[in-house]
Amino acid sequence: MKSLSERDQKHLWHPLTQHKLHPKMLGIVKAKGAVLVDEHGKEYIDGISSWYTSVYGHCNDAIIAKVYAQMQQLDQVVFSGFTHEPAIALSEALISLLPQNQEKLFFSDNGSTATEIGIKMALQYHHNLGKKRSVLLAFEDGFHGDTFGAMSVSGLSVYNGPFEDYFIDVKRIPVPTEDNLGSLLHELENTMDLDAVAGFIYEPLVQGAAAMKMHKAEHLEKILKVVKSHGVLTIADEVMTGFGKTGRYFASDHMTEKPDIICMSKALTAGMLPMAVTSCTQKVYDAFYSDDIAKGLFHGHTYTANPLACAAALAGIELLTSEEIQKNIGRIIQWHQKFDAEIKDHPKVAATRQTGIIYALDLDVVMERYGNVRDKLFQHFMGSGVFLRPLGNTIYISAPYIITKDEMQRIYDSIREVLEKF
Known part of the structure; x- marks a missing residue:
């Protein structure tokens, strides 16, 4: 009988994969906890x-129970012209969790569509x-x-190269640091034509795909104040950072200047199931509220506000706000701090950084993002029973909140081995 890995190769095309270089996939048959x-x-x-x-662990019993119960009541219904209890309950729970200026929610299917909708909201807001x-x-x-709008505002050419001639108009600025903040604010105030800018989209505090590049809340706060003073809508892409990873419910909670739009x-x-939400302020929503049908946001997905996905999200929020999960998040933060104190001065470590439960270290080696050394690192981790996906020379951890101390120690031990072997 053929293995899953062998059967996979006949028909499947995997994401972020050059199949000629990496033809074999590992078959996973079960998951529980971490x-x-x-x-x-x-x-x-x-x-x-x-x-x-899977921040509350794989196959979490509490989430399974809520989704199973919903499955027996209502599985799917079109969300244009209809509504249902799971979506309404989720809207109430999310609004109570989000920054206080958020009032309206637009459902979609995934992170790309969440940001795509945020971009469309910003552009059409001014048009309306x-x-x-x-x-x-x-x-x-x-x-x-x-997706195309999301690619347009992304700055990693390894993903976007073949499509760049078709993008919408985007101005890019560097991530703020102690050294460049003054010149960056000067550029925004005096050089850049912010009156032509519809929206500013940003990953607050942590840029995930950029190898967990991190910036300070007080620096981002100053940028937000400047752009908002020029009528630019601010779009926080919290697809990765949202729901507790930065130590608060949302990365935007670390700042007093709140975004106009949040992508989740x-x-x-x-x-458990695919779903996304783009939230916005009442001010943004009101620009679409009109007797003119053309001013509406004509965007939709077949599985918008799927009841099963809403049930999973509601169960997740219950866990996130529980005392147990909040204590677990605090413990993980402390474990990372202790590990960092041990390895940050290692001769093979170029830099370390942490925001909440997200921890990253850069190896002091020159390597390609998807090169042979990176592949060797990945194989080392898998060989030691640890699933980590290095980004170039960056090794990062963003483990489930329910991970045990022993399980986290296995991750740390595998990284220690890297520092001795590579």
Whole structure:
């Protein structure tokens, strides 16, 4: 009988994969808590929550129970012209969790569509008000998804190269640092034509795909104040950072200047089912509220506000706000701090950084993002029963909140081995 890995190769095309270089996929047959099990029975600690989604652990019993109960009541119904209890209950729960200026929610399917909708909201907001603003502002090295608007505002050419001639107009600025903040603010105030900019989209505090590049809340706050003073809508891409990873419910909670629009997905449904939400202020919504049908936001997805996904999200919020999960988040933060104190001065470590439960270290080696050394690192981790996906020379951890101390120590031990072997 053929293995899953062998059967996979006949028809499947995997994301972010050059199949000629990496033809073989590992078959996973089971997951529970922070552990994945492959078709040969080997276990792996999921150190990145399966792309930052399964933050309460895989196959969480509380989430399964809520989704199962919903499955017997209402599985799917079109969300244009109809509504249902799971979507309404989720809207109430989310609004109570989000920054206080958020009032309206627009459902979609994934992180890319969440940001795509945020971009469309910003562009059409000004159009509906009779203003010509067609430029978007974004950070260098940002990543916001793979649909065309999301690609346009993303700055990683490894993903976007073949499509760049077709993008919307985007101005890029560097991520703020102690050294460049003054010149950056001067550029925004005096050089850049912010009156032509419709929206500023940013990953608050942590740029995930840019190898967990981090910036300070007080620096971002100053940028937000400047752009908002020019009528630019601010769009926080919290697809990765949302739902507790930065130590607060949302990264935007670290600042007093709140975004006009927030994009959410990934941990929204705890890794159980695909769904996304783009929230906005009443001011943004009001620009679309009109007797003129053309001023409406004509965007939709078949599985918008799917009742099962809403049930999973509601169960996830219950867990996130529980005393147990909040204590677990605090423990993980402390574990990372202790580990960092141990290895940050190692001769093979170029730099370390941490925001909440997200921890990253850069190896002092020159390597390609998807090169042979990176592949060797990945194979080392998998060989030691740890699932981490290095980004170039950056090793990062974003483990489930329910991970045990022993499981986290296995991740740390595997990284220690890297520092001795590579």
